[in-house]
Amino acid sequence: MTPALLEVNNLSIGYRTAGGIAMAVDDVSFRVDRGGSLGLVGESGCGKTTIGMALMGLLAPNATIVSGQARFEGEDLIAVSGERMRQIRWRRISMIFQAAMNALNPVHRVQDQISEAIITHEPDLSGHAVAHRTRSLFDLVKIPESRLQDYPHQFSGGMRQRVIIAMALACNPSLIIADEPTTALDVIVQNQILSAIGTFQKEMNLGMIFISHDLAVVADVCTHIGVMYAGRMVEYGSRQEVLDCPGHPYTRMLVGSLLTLSDQPADLSGIFVTNGENGAAATGGCPLNLICPDATVVCRREQAGWVDLTGTHRVRCPYAGKGR
Amino acid sequence: MDTAGIAPLLSMTDVTKVYHAGQSLFGKTGSPVVALDHISLEINPGEIFGLVGESGSGKTTASRLIVGLETPDGGRIQLDGQNIVGLKGRARLEFTKQVQVIFQDPYQSLNAHFSIFDTVCEPLIIHGLGDRVARRVRVCEALETAGLTPPEMYLERYPHQLSGGQRQRVAIARAMVLEPRFLIADEPTSMLDASISFQIFQLLNRLRETFGVTMLFITHSLAAARNLCDRVGVIYRGRLVEQGSAQETIMHPRHPYTKALLDAHPRFGSSGHRRFGTLLLTERPRPSTDHCLFYPRCGLAVDNTCNLQAPTLKTLDAGHRVSCFLF
Numbered sequence: 173m174t175p176a177l178l179e180v181n182n183l184s185i186g187y188r189t190a191g192g193i194a195m196a197v198d199d200v201s202f203r204v205d206r207g208g209s210l211g212l213v214g215e216s217g218c219g220k221t222t223i224g225m226a227l228m229g230l231l232a233p234n235a236t237i238v239s240g241q242a243r244f245e246g247e248d249l250i251a252v253s254g255e256r257m258r259q260i261r262w263r264r265i266s267m268i269f270q271a272a273m274n275a276l277n278p279v280h281r282v283q284d285q286i287s288e289a290i291i292t293h294e295p296d297l298s299g300h301a302v303a304h305r306t307r308s309l310f311d312l313v314k315i316p317e318s319r320l321q322d323y324p325h326q327f328s329g330g331m332r333q334r335v336i337i338a339m340a341l342a343c344n345p346s347l348i349i350a351d352e353p354t355t356a357l358d359v360i361v362q363n364q365i366l367s368a369i370g371t372f373q374k375e376m377n378l379g380m381i382f383i384s385h386d387l388a389v390v391a392d393v394c395t396h397i398g399v400m401y402a403g404r405m406v407e408y409g410s411r412q413e414v415l416d417c418p419g420h421p422y423t424r425m426l427v428g429s430l431l432t433l434s435d436q437p438a439d440l441s442g443i444f445v446t447n448g449e450n451g452a453a454a455t456g457g458c459p460l461n462l463i464c465p466d467a468t469v470v471c472r473r474e475q476a477g478w479v480d481l482t483g484t485h486r487v488r489c490p491y492a493g494k495g496r
Numbered sequence: 497m498d499t500a501g502i503a504p505l506l507s508m509t510d511v512t513k514v515y516h517a518g519q520s521l522f523g524k525t526g527s528p529v530v531a532l533d534h535i536s537l538e539i540n541p542g543e544i545f546g547l548v549g550e551s552g553s554g555k556t557t558a559s560r561l562i563v564g565l566e567t568p569d570g571g572r573i574q575l576d577g578q579n580i581v582g583l584k585g586r587a588r589l590e591f592t593k594q595v596q597v598i599f600q601d602p603y604q605s606l607n608a609h610f611s612i613f614d615t616v617c618e619p620l621i622i623h624g625l626g627d628r629v630a631r632r633v634r635v636c637e638a639l640e641t642a643g644l645t646p647p648e649m650y651l652e653r654y655p656h657q658l659s660g661g662q663r664q665r666v667a668i669a670r671a672m673v674l675e676p677r678f679l680i681a682d683e684p685t686s687m688l689d690a691s692i693s694f695q696i697f698q699l700l701n702r703l704r705e706t707f708g709v710t711m712l713f714i715t716h717s718l719a720a721a722r723n724l725c726d727r728v729g730v731i732y733r734g735r736l737v738e739q740g741s742a743q744e745t746i747m748h749p750r751h752p753y754t755k756a757l758l759d760a761h762p763r764f765g766s767s768g769h770r771r772f773g774t775l776l777l778t779e780r781p782r783p784s785t786d787h788c789l790f791y792p793r794c795g796l797a798v799d800n801t802c803n804l805q806a807p808t809l810k811t812l813d814a815g816h817r818v819s820c821f822l823f
Contacts, residue, residue, distance in 0.1 A: 215689035216660075316778075358550040359716060360775065363760035385689055388762035429694030431719035433746060433761060438694075438723045440701040 176203035176243075177379040178227070178347055183240030183250075185222050185231070193236065196222045198403040200240075204347065204396075209373060209380035211390030211411075213426070214400035220383045224349045226250070227381070228267050229257035244347065263293050266340040270352040273332030276324040282335050283320040289342045309338040312372050330361035334368060341372060347379045354389065366393055387426050391415055399423045402459035409485030419479070419487035421464045458489070466491055503577065504538035505710045506562065506678060511535045511571035513557050531557040533734040534571070536809075539678075544704055544711040546725035546742065548718060548757070554734040555714045556600075559680045562712070563597055564588065575678065593623055596671035600683040602663035606655040612639070613651040616670045623674065634673055641706075642669035643699055661692035668699065675707070682714045697724050718757055722746045727815075730754045733789045736809060740816035750818040752794045788821070796822060 183200045186193035197219040204210050212220040225231050227242055227249055242249040245264065252260070269275070277285060286306045290297065297305075307317055313334040324332055333353065340348060350369060354362040370393055373380050384390050390397055397414040399407040399422065407420040418424045431438055458464070458471040470490070478486045513532040531554045539545040549555045560566045562573060564583060573580050575594065583591050596619075599605040606615055616635045620626060626634060639647035642665040655663055664684060671679060681700060685693035701724060703709050715721055721728045722742055729739040730751065738751040749755050755772035773795060780792045783803040788794070791802045801821050809819045 215691070359718075360550070360756055360760040363762075386762070387690060392762045425691050429691045431694070431697075431717070431723045433719055433722055433758065437742075440698045440723065441705075 174205070177206045177208075177245070178204040178381075179241075179243045180223075180227075181241045181243075183223065183226065183242060184238040185219070185226055186236055186238050187232070188234045188236060193238070195238075196235070196403055197226070200400075200403075200405045202396075202398050202405065202408060204379040204381060206346065206379050207374070207377045208396060209382055209394040210396045210398055211382045211384065211394035212398050212400060213384060213387050213390050215385055218400040219403040220400050221351055224267060224351050224381065224383055227347075227349060228261055228265060229254070230261075230267075262289070262340075262345065263343045264345055265347045265349065266343070266345040267349040267351065268337055268340045268353045271356045272336040272353075273324075273329055273356075276332055276335060278324050281321055281323055282327070286335070286339055286342055289339050293343045305342070309341055312341065312375070313338045313368050328361075330357055330365060333357065333361075333365055337365070337368065337372075341376070344376070345378070347381070348373070349381045349383070351383045352385070353382075355384075362389070369393060388430055399426065404459065404488065406460070406488045407486070409481070413482065413485040417481075417485075419481050419485070419492035420489045421466055421491075422460050423487075425463075502540050505541045505576060506539040506712070507537070507572075507574050508558070508562070509536050509572045509574075511558075511561060511568045511573060513554070513561060513566060514569050530734050532561070532568075535731070535734070535736055536571075537729055537736065537739065539710060539712060541677075541710055542704065542708050543726040544700070544713050544724055546713045546715060546721035546728040547731060548715055548721050548728055549731035550716060552733075553731045555731055556682055557734075558731075559597065559682050559712065559714055562680060563595055564591070589623065593674050594676050595678045595680070596674060596676040597680045597682065598664070598667050598671050598684045601687050602660055602667050603655075603687065605667055606663055608655055610654075611651065612653050612655075612658075612666055615655075615666060616673050619670060619674050625674075635669075638669040638673035639666075641672055641703070642666070643695070644669065659692075660688050661695065664688060664696055665699070668696075668703075672703065672707070672709075676709065678710050678712070679703070680712045680714070683716065685720070686716070693720075700724060718746055718761055730757070735789055735806075736819065737790065738816075738818045739809070740818075741814070744814070744816050750812065750816070750823060751790075751820050752796050752822075753790045756793070788819075798822075 181201050183197055184195065185197040186195045200223060202210060212223065214220050226237060229249065237250055240250060276282065283306055286309060287302050290302050290305060306320070310317055310320060315331060315334055327335065353369065354365050357365060366389065382390060382394050391411060394411055397409065397411055398405050399414065399420065401422045407414060407418065407423045414423060415427065418427045457473055458476050464471065476488050476490050478488055479490065479492050480486045481492065511532055512534055515529045515531055535558065547555045547558060557566065561568050564580065567582060575591065580591055613635055616638055617631050620631045620634060636647040639650055644650050644662065644665050658666065685696050688696065697720065700711065704711060713721065713725055725742045727740065728742045728745050729736050730745065730753065731737070732753050738745055738749065738754050745754065746758070749758055752774035756775040759772050759775065776793050776795050782792050785804055786806050787804065788797070788802045788807050791797050794802065798821060807819045807821050809817045810823055811817050812823060
């Protein structure tokens with residue numbers, strides 16, 4: 173097996189609060205290969221953005237990494253110094269933030285903003301080389317060259333998000349973290365952005381972590397899927413494995429609540445469940461036991477360990493793959 | 497559902513709404529924005545009608561016009577054949593008892609200083625319904641209807657103590673406490689996670705089945721419309737481009753824009769190629785003459801037709817209507 177581009181092991185992150193440390197990410201492990209893409213799916217507050225921020229070294233001041241490693245190109249991102257992290261950030265790992273299109277500077281031409289990003293990180297590059305790279309980045313995200321001289325307000329939301337993607341790619345990173353990159357966009361624009369992301373990810377052979385609450389979007393973009401619930405990863409496997417035979421009750425719930433455009437409309441007549449929607453961090457037991465249809469006494473008492481369904485597909489539920 | 501011959505509960509006829517952007521001290525400077533352009537639609541009793549469109553297409557404006565938060569610049573809006581534009585005083589109060597709204601963002605639509613009881617009880621107080629005891633009973637019933645059980649557990653809580661899904665249920669309880677005949681749900685799940693959205697859809701569906709409440713369901717998701725609605729209308733830049741049964745419109749779309757929306761819908765892993773391909777990769781310049789609004793992005797557009805005049809809604813079959821020169 174070739175070494176992974178990024179290998180995260182037993183990562184736990186907490187936020188210091190008045191009432192002690194609140195665990196946001198609890199013992200999460202995964203790997204991302206070059207040319208591969210991992211989708212992190214889960215509801216808001218499940219810790220998926222915290223993971224992205226930790227890998228970028230951009231955690232909030234009150235966050236603390238309790239344990240774990242993140243091996244990236246031979247270094248542990250968790251252990252490196254702040255100075256080293258500054259060198260890695262944007263050059264080796266970059267991130268596309270949610271609704272980042274609103275972060276462009278309105279008084280500078282987009283070309284200058286991208287050039288600035290390149291020059292800051294690679295000051296030795298000649299002006300000609302910078303201009304050339306800016307043009308090829310625009311080509312990659314499919315913005316016509318004629319728009320290079322425009323200001324951000326002359327672009328639509330989708331176009332601005334493309335500019336942000338171009339900036340994230342400016343220094344040829346090998347890993348890109350996309351945090352809900354299409355959440356504020358319309359369906360048609362979302363589709364265009366997703367296909368742009370898919371294209372450059374393949375062309376540049378990048379590793380990607382794609383963070384989203386929308387399983388349908390992740391299913392379109394990613395080769396692997398990690399499902400998160402209340403700070404824990406509960407299922408991890410290739411896209412096909414997770415979608416075709418979801419093992420964890422929560423994944424089954426997510427897959428089951430995906431509305432599709434199939435011939436038969438979904439059955440909406442079922443009895444709806446309530447309560448426990450918060451996914452509040454449970455101590456001891458499985459965090460899902462409040463809403464899980466299969467929960468037993470054991471689930472209330474202790475955390476489930478990983479169960480391997482296949483060599484690459486694992487589920488954190490003792491009852492996964494048994495019956496049902 | 498064959499609804500021919502049934503009088504619609506709500507009808508909009510040629511409704512137009514224009515906003516004047518950039519109004520300043522020196523008069524109207526910016527060019528006017530046509531939010532709704534001669535929209536006509538009818539919603540029959542007991543059905544869920546889905547209005548589908550992108551952001552900015554005018555779907556929320558339509559809901560604001562219906563409940564009287566805005567007044568139309570042209571056209572008629574009727575409930576039960578009675579005009580509902582510009583109602584005042586007692587007539588307006590009577591109207592609001594019949595028509596209620598669930599807004600998009602449950603984090604903003606609930607007053608943070610009101611307990612859940614106060615929130616759901618407020619409509620009863622405004623309409624002077626029941627005494628203290630009766631109100632409490634009705635509030636509890638409404639909470640139960642919305643799936644917040646046992647209701648006593650929620651009465652004294654405040655919005656910040658609830659999750660997004662629970663808040664939206666409170667908003668639904670507040671809308672249902674008056675037992676309205678017509679409910680507008682304006683993107684009720686766009687702020688919620690997938691599994692919770694699904695529960696809200698189940699709830700809305702149950703409200704219709706149990707109470708026979710008629711619904712206008714506003715959404716940007718074709719999949720949601722497909723699964724919840726009986727009929728749908730697709731709106732693009734303020735004009736209705738296609739209308740028909742949810743099954744027909746979404747499984748056999750006619751308008752190039754509807755097809756483009758379907759193409760853009762996440763494929764859920766299946767790597768199928770684009771089915772329709774009606775969307776142009778590079779947009780055409782917008783013609784200065786009257787034109788089909790989708791012309792700049794339409795791959796099927798016919799020059800000298802689509803760029804010279806605007807199409808009107810044509811009825812094709814079984815109530816399926818489409819606004820396109822290709823039909």
